[in-house]
Amino acid sequence: MELQFNEGERAFREEVRAFLLDNIPERIRQAVYEERPLPRDWMIEAQQILNSAGYAVPHWPIEWGGRVWSPVKRAILAQEIDRNSVPKPLPFNVTLIGPIIAAFGTEDQKQRFLPGIANLDIWFCQGFSEPNAGSDLASLKMSAIREGDHYRVNGRKIWTTYAHEADWIFCLVRTSREERKQQGISFLLIDLETPGVEVSPIQSIDGFHHLNEVQFDDAIVPAENLVGEEGKGWDYARYLLGQERTSMGNVGFSRRRLERSRALAGEAAGERSETLLGDADFLRRQTWAEIRLKALEITQMRVVASAPVQGADPKTSILKTEGGELLQEAADLLLDTMGPEALTAGFPAGIGPEEFYGIDERSGILSAYFSSRKYSIFGGSNEIQRNILAGSVLRLGRKR
Numbered sequence: 001m002e003l004q005f006n007e008g009e010r011a012f013r014e015e016v017r018a019f020l021l022d023n024i025p026e027r028i029r030q031a032v033y034e035e036r037p038l039p040r041d042w043m044i045e046a047q048q049i050l051n052s053a054g055y056a057v058p059h060w061p062i063e064w065g066g067r068v069w070s071p072v073k074r075a076i077l078a079q080e081i082d083r084n085s086v087p088k089p090l091p092f093n094v095t096l097i098g099p100i101i102a103a104f105g106t107e108d109q110k111q112r113f114l115p116g117i118a119n120l121d122i123w124f125c126q127g128f129s130e131p132n133a134g135s136d137l138a139s140l141k142m143s144a145i146r147e148g149d150h151y152r153v154n155g156r157k158i159w160t161t162y163a164h165e166a167d168w169i170f171c172l173v174r175t176s177r178e179e180r181k182q183q184g185i186s187f188l189l190i191d192l193e194t195p196g197v198e199v200s201p202i203q204s205i206d207g208f209h210h211l212n213e214v215q216f217d218d219a220i221v222p223a224e225n226l227v228g229e230e231g232k233g234w235d236y237a238r239y240l241l242g243q244e245r246t247s248m249g250n251v252g253f254s255r256r257r258l259e260r261s262r263a264l265a266g267e268a269a270g271e272r273s274e275t276l277l278g279d280a281d282f283l284r285r286q287t288w289a290e291i292r293l294k295a296l297e298i299t300q301m302r303v304v305a306s307a308p309v310q311g312a313d314p315k316t317s318i319l320k321t322e323g324g325e326l327l328q329e330a331a332d333l334l335l336d337t338m339g340p341e342a343l344t345a346g347f348p349a350g351i352g353p354e355e356f357y358g359i360d361e362r363s364g365i366l367s368a369y370f371s372s373r374k375y376s377i378f379g380g381s382n383e384i385q386r387n388i389l390a391g392s393v394l395r396l397g398r399k400r
């Protein structure tokens with residue numbers, strides 16, 4: 001596919017790469033390369049550097065920091081960010097809530113939130129999932145009852161990534177009970193400092209704390225924090241589906257992992273003089289993953305260049321499924337480069353990111369392996385994506 005980039009696109013890629021290598025501190029890029037969790041202030045620092053160059057929100061409307069760039073250019077930027085081990089701009093901010101407020105928010109909400117969202121001065125987390133509403137999100141129960149100039153909010157959100165780091169949460173809430181469960185859902189912005197809101201940690205299998213439960217007990221939320229119209233929250237959430245497709249396949253991230261697994265497998269481990277790359281089975285798996293990566297890259301560029309589709313786009317389901325499974329395979333290969341050490345290394349449950357930095361440079365691999373399980377679950381599990389593909393491409397389950 002690179003052969004098809006025109007001269008301007010190739011020059012743009014060089015410009016982006018040079019900026020990232022010159023401006024993002026080496027300590028941050030090294031930590032991302034070694035797949036270690038980043039402290040909050042490093043994530044903010046990286047996003048602010050990207051934002052200063054117009055690289056954090058190029059897909060936003062121009063008056064809020066967007067750029068007049070083709071989707072291909074935006075895809076090049078996303079790939080270079082990943083490939084050069086630069087932390088991605090926080091997706092909850094730049095891909096989810098920012099575009100929603102820009103499209104449906106009031107002028108006051110835009111002024112109040114958008115600059116801070118782009119610059120990560122305000123950190124948002126996503127409160128969609130509930131204990132009994134994941135794949136079937138429309139079953140959500142968290143209630144927001146209007147009382148004059150505010151809503152009284154009660155309920156529970158779960159699997160809320162970074163709620164413990166965030167300042168605000170955007171939630172889908174039920175403001176009325178209607179016949180169709182997709183109706184009566186509204187979109188509310190809630191300050192996490194609000195009395196009655198409590199964030200509790202969920203330890204994940206990678207040994208770290210990224211996930212949380214968020215409990216709301218009679219939390220009073222100003223009515224001005226409603227985004228768009230009451231009862232239209234489902235439409236706004238659906239508006240996001242398939243919107244920003246330039247980074248969905250995680251092509252740059254998989255490439256980085258596969259380059260690393262090839263490099264590590266080329267080193268002789270411990271007492272052994274032969275390398276893992278000399279092992280026919282490993283070499284076959286590594287090479288096959290690299291071929292899949294090339295195919296994914298071409299598919300991603302085809303998707304990027306095609307017209308967006310309203311609602312669930314089967315093309316994004318292909319990218320999400322294959323992109324996630326490839327990241328998982330790359331993590332498997334990386335784990336193999338650790339050899340038997342992977343069995344005994346363990347991971348440092350319960351310790352903070354700072355202490356983790358002192359440990360062997362490969363220790364991030366084990367937690368990355370466990371962490372990679374999530375790619376086939378969040379943002380619509382692979383089974384749900386395959387249902388979309390079966391319905392839209394194969395026309396299964398549809399009346400003819």
Ligand SMILES: Cc1cc2nc3c(=O)[nH]c(=O)nc-3n(C[C@H](O)[C@H](O)[C@H](O)COP(=O)(O)OP(=O)(O)OC[C@H]3O[C@@H](n4cnc5c(N)ncnc54)[C@H](O)[C@@H]3O)c2cc1C
Nearest residue numbers: 126127128129134135136159160161374377378379381383
């Ligand atoms: C690491 C991580 C981070 C997350 N971060 C967030 C976040 O920040 N904010 C947020 O709101 N949510 C977040 N989530 C939640 C995520 O969106 C849900 O986990 C996901 O939607 C699946 O829902 P569930 O866990 O309730 O599983 P369920 O919906 O109960 O599914 C269980 C299993 O059944 C399968 N299944 C369900 N329905 C069907 C069907 N119709 N056909 C075939 N198979 C089906 C699923 O694929 C899955 O394998 C996160 C999840 C993870 C793992």
